Amino acid sequence: MESQQSTQITHWLRESVSVKLVFIGMLTLVLLIPSAMIGNLIHERAARRDEVISNISYNFAGKQLIKGPVLVIPYKDQIEVADVNGKPALKQVERKLFLLPDQLSIKAELKTDVIHKGMFSAVVYKTQVRMSGNFAKTDLNALGIDAKQLLTDKAFVTFSVSDLKGLKTNPSLTLGSQTFAAAPSAGNVSAFTNGLQAAATNAGEIVGNSLSFTCSLELNGTDGLSFLQLGKTTDVELSGNWGTPNFDGRFLPDARQVKDKAFNARWHVLYYNSPFPQQWTDSASVLNNVSKQQNATFGVNLRMPVDDYQETTRANKYAVLIIVLTFVSLFLTELIGKRKIHSFNYVLIGAAMIIFYTLLLSLSEQMGFNWAYIVAALAIVGLITAFVSSLLKNKLKSFSFAGILSVFYGFIYVIIQLEDFALLAGSIALFVIVAVLMYFSRKINWDGGHYDKKPGVV
Template sequence: MFKHPLLGKLLGIGLVAVLLSLLLARIGFLVDERSARQEEAVRSVQRASAGEQTLIGPLLQRQCTEEWTARDDNGKTRTERRTYAVVAPPSVLEVSSQLTTEARYRGLFKVNGYVTQLTLEVQWRDGVGALAAQAEHPGGRLSCQAPTLMLALGDVRGVRAAQVKTVADTANGSTEWVVRPGTGHEIYTQGWHAVAPATAGPLHLNITLELAGTARLALVPVAEDTRWRLQANWPHPSFGGRFLPVEREITPQGFSARWRVSALASSASTEVRKGQALCASPSPSRYAAPGEEGDAPAPTDNCLDTLTVTFIDPVNPYMLSDRAIKYGLLFIGLTFMAVALAEVLGRERIRRVHPIQYALVGLALTLFFLLLLSLSEHLSFAWAYAVASAACVLLLGLYTGHMLGTSRAGLGFGAGMAGLYGLVYLLLNSEQMALVIGSVGLFLALGAVMWLTRRVDWYSAFTPPGRKDPLSPPVE
């Protein structure tokens, strides 16, 4: 037995806190597991329908072959050959798009899909003349295939309809091109192409495209002047890529955004000519977080520039559950402090609380996070939080009333727990103000503890029964 009962009790409560922290860590692992299953659901939907979409182009291209006669060291001649592609990005690319989101589900998990109607106005000042090939070897003989128009995509399975027309003029009128599968490009293989007619002078095309995808839509600014207008019915966009919109408007009904990028600011046109590959995008469920822009990791210098929008869920139950668990030890610490204060301040009126009772209170607090995780998979996060917190407040209020021996103490404890749950909910939903709210709340809690214990004689509290405090003044 401890000579100092209060010290032994504190050690017992410390052991309980350590065990509860291990239990919180296990619940955190469960949150990670469920989050990983959500990511697998996203990949499953993408495998079964269409994944994230990135548009590269449209581009004019032509496959050419050069043959030349070479002489070896023995004086013999041989014919050598090389095959290469000539690519011409457009001078002006103007894209208008209307996007409608379509939720898809794998079991309990929701995946944000979409269908977008795109209209592309494309111009080449030199037309197919921009594809003029030149021989690199003396006496080289060139032979080139017919020029084609190609549009590369992130996932060609999302193409529902595509149409290419020349813009009508007084001389030639409007001509519709035949769209065929495949791009004919060595690097950008996903997409379609159309054979370009043999025309001279500037080329002005109108392209309409109906495209389905999942979670993310991006455009590579390949033209000398790229403009993109996007309207969608999703109110929670996350803008990323190398260039943010020059204008954006977000309402509860949706958003609209406008980008404009010049070739002076982007190397995409040059990199596309070289065949620079796209970099893999981050998983949207991993990086989804409330906010309008800058949520996804920035691309590296070896990636094509993109204009990107991701359709995120602002209330991701697994992200918010993970953030809530980070406040778990704060929950337990403040609750244990409240019980200890009740013991210290009401010795004559309050029953002594055993460490096992502290453990039961801590288990109830820990069970809240498991309830929150399970309910948030079936209800909105706000309702899940309300139900889980109300159940725990009721349980703790009733148990504490019996534990301390007074219903008034139980009501006060329940009210304090309700206030603590309300504070944590504000922290979870106020990402930008979380630090301010948390620091002010902790300061007020510390101030309340200091004020309530200002007259407590801590030496007498730690003095064993029947022994006089050596530092107390002598009795006259």
């Protein structure tokens, strides 16, 4: 009697649809482990790509941020100190007056190129940046300074680029009617890190009048070009021969035009949102505050047309959906065909679906994401179809299953490409899938594991 019960239990475990479903659910959860490992692998490869781009930037020139110009005028001041006898005495000291432009106009045209290193690429550019504008007549009374205190013979204009290695010519600056050569700033006298400065011995003109300036920089850079909002009015016109620009920073362009292989953008920024004062004294570190710089920086990133690692990551996030849908489809095919598929075969098919993502990652590094997805999907669908065909011994049902798999992989590809409408498309598709599963599941005998002759009988 006990032997008969044991035999019945064993037979039930083998034939029960419910037990098979529990196994499929557990297998799906187990397959999430290698899926997560592949996600880590994608991040590692992306980090390697970023490392190579950083290496190219180090050899060529990094992403450039242009800051300035700022007019700096030293002046004499007196402070009260104690003499050797402890009595009050006046001591003469030298302070600095910092003035930002009243109007700042910048024009630049980027000539881009792509540098390849191994399987990775970086976008580099050459440009000539033309800056012009003026410093308004200074309000010395507001600062408590007399014009006689100014040491105009020591005045200078300072500006900065992020990577001085990118400069291809010696920059010069025209202030008023005079032109001065620029050189790297010495010590901490500059208002910027990596600062350049040019003498401004005619700065005394600013006491009674505005003072115009022009400056031209021949510059190399990688990945992007940005500007620091310093003018009371800042106007930037930027163009380039790159079809996929990404405008970022604190301000978006007021006007932009992006074509297949070129872009043009214009910014008009007022000082109301500026985190910097238009004039101040003493502190040379005001403009080096990182958080304030972030709130006053804008420009363009020259991103590659397709980020293969980002799209591969998105595809990997849908791995659990592909696994569940494939297993459910195979399970229904098994019931319809009245041909039992062993649990171990489910494990092999699950392994094949995981291999799809390693194929996708490795191929996308060589041929791009789109072709890699097509090749990897065809390879995996072909492999699983051939395997299922040998199990079911039914070509019609095998080809039907291949069609279902192709729809699944095509559906995931479409979702990845849609981006903005991915949630909507995915939700509608899942609704349809659940409806189809409900329709077929209503005729399944969950105890016996076969279709009944009368629909709806369980």
